[in-house]
Amino acid sequence: MEQKIRLKQKCKQHLRRLGIKDAPSFKEQIKKIFKEQDNQSDAVVEIYKLALPDWDDIKFIEGYPQAGEDLCRMICREFIEFDSKNHPGCFAAAILILGK
Numbered sequence: 001m002e003q004k005i006r007l008k009q010k011c012k013q014h015l016r017r018l019g020i021k022d023a024p025s026f027k028e029q030i031k032k033i034f035k036e037q038d039n040q041s042d043a044v045v046e047i048y049k050l051a052l053p054d055w056d057d058i059k060f061i062e063g064y065p066q067a068g069e070d071l072c073r074m075i076c077r078e079f080i081e082f083d084s085k086n087h088p089g090c091f092a093a094a095i096l097i098l099g100k
Contacts, residue, residue: 014053026050027074034078043082047075073098 020026029050037043049055051065067075076098083092 010053011051015050018050023071027071030075031078034082037082038086040079040082043079 015021015026018029020029030047033043033046033050037046045055048065052058052061080092080095080098083090
């Protein structure tokens with residue numbers, strides 16, 4: 001339990017250092033990631049770096065990070081838009097997650 005509390009505090013400090021103070025600024029940072037990356041795998045890594053303060057020191061993640069439905073849908077839409085611009089001939093698999 002104590003480790004979870006410490007991680008939560010570290011995450012909050014990490015986000016403050018990045019200038020993220022609320023949900024809208026967090027979403028703006030995610031949009032910025034998609035604008036700056038050339039491929040999906042780099043975008044995914046940058047999102048993990050945003051969420052996990054010690055990303056470079058992490059060797060194994062048990063489970064997966066969780067986010068609310070609104071954030072998940074927003075990230076899926078960003079991936080769909082990213083694919084349509086950068087990989088126009090590919091199927092945007094995030095559409096399946098959104099149910100569209």
